[in-house]
Amino acid sequence: MIRAREVRLVSETGEQLGVFSPREALRIAEERGLDLVEVAPNAKPPVCKIMDYGRYKYEQAKREREARKKQKVVTIKEVKMRPNIEEHDFAVRRRQAESFLRDGDKVKATIMFRGREVVHAELGKEVLDRLLEAVKDLCVVERPAKLEGKNMVMILAPKANLEPRTAQQGQEQ
Numbered sequence: 192m193i194r195a196r197e198v199r200l201v202s203e204t205g206e207q208l209g210v211f212s213p214r215e216a217l218r219i220a221e222e223r224g225l226d227l228v229e230v231a232p233n234a235k236p237p238v239c240k241i242m243d244y245g246r247y248k249y250e251q252a253k254r255e256r257e258a259r260k261k262q263k264v265v266t267i268k269e270v271k272m273r274p275n276i277e278e279h280d281f282a283v284r285r286r287q288a289e290s291f292l293r294d295g296d297k298v299k300a301t302i303m304f305r306g307r308e309v310v311h312a313e314l315g316k317e318v319l320d321r322l323l324e325a326v327k328d329l330c331v332v333e334r335p336a337k338l339e340g341k342n343m344v345m346i347l348a349p350k351a352n353l354e355p356r357t358a359q360q361g362q363e364q
Contacts, residue, residue, distance in 0.1 A: 192229075193213040193216075193217075193229055193237070193239065194213075195213065195236060195237045196212070196213075196236075197210050197211065197212055197213075197236045198210070198211060198212075198213055198216050198229070198236055198237050198238070198239045199234070199236050199237070199238045199239070200216045200219065200239055200240075200241070201230075201238060201239070201240045201241070202240075202241055203223070203225060203240070203241050203242055203243075210236055213227075213239075216239055216241075219241065220241045223241060225241050225242055225243050226241070226242060226243065226244040226245075227239050227240075227241060228240050228241075228242055228244055228247070263295060265295065265296065265297060266296050266297070267296065267297045267298070267299050267346070268287075268291040268296045268297070268298055268299070269298075269299045269300075269301060270284045270287055270288050270291075270298055270299070270300050270301070270322075271284075271301045271303060272284055272300070272301070272302055272303070272318055272322075273302065273303055273304075273305075274302055274304060274308055274314040274315040274318060275308075275314070276318060281318070281321070281322075284322070285322060285325045285326065288300065288322060288325075288326050288347070289325075289326055289329060292326060292329040292330050292347065292349045293329065293349070295349055296349070297333065297346060297347065297348050297349070298326075298330070298346070298347040299344060299345075299346050299347075300319055300322055300344070300346075300347065301342050301343070301344050302315035302318055302319060302342065302343040302344075303341065303342055304341045304342065304343070305341070309338075309341055312338050312343060315336075315338075315343040316336050316343065319336045319343065319345045320336075322345075323345070323347070326347065328350075329349060329350060330347040330348060330349055330350060331347070331348055331350055332345065332346075332347060332348075333346040333347060333348040
């Protein structure tokens with residue numbers, strides 16, 4: 192499949208073997224029981240490497256799987272409240288928000304207005320400000336409180352220096 196007139200050949204150990212015709216390079220690779228793979232098609236002349244292509248693809252897929260394992264998927268957890276929330280209910284929502292932030296998740300704090308309550312949006316803003324004041328050491332405001340239809344929404348993101356809780360720490364609380 193290599194169409195160039197001549198190719199620079201690199202051995203499986205990375206050693207330069209020289210410039211060969213593609214047919215000669217393929218013969219050398221077959222003598223060693225390996226594959227000839229074009230690694231730099233835009234070079235002059237193109238660079239081909241002798242390698243076990245199946246093993247190379249396997250190791251590449253393995254590296255990608257490891258990289259996917261290490262990445263953290265950030266989820267958004269929602270805490271819903273009403274503008275006239277009672278003190279105990281507020282404390283429960285505050286603890287939920289703290290827990291979500293400690294776990295490394297973002298928190299979407301929502302105040303739901305019913306009927307004509309939306310006229311008094313400042314009451315909802317006060318509740319969100321109280322929540323922010325209670326969890327300010329754990330988070331940064333990603334999106335400040337904003338009225339969207341009949342809901343007021345604020346998004347909090349965990350601080351970067353906050354270490355996530357382990358499963359054991361989560362059970363202790």
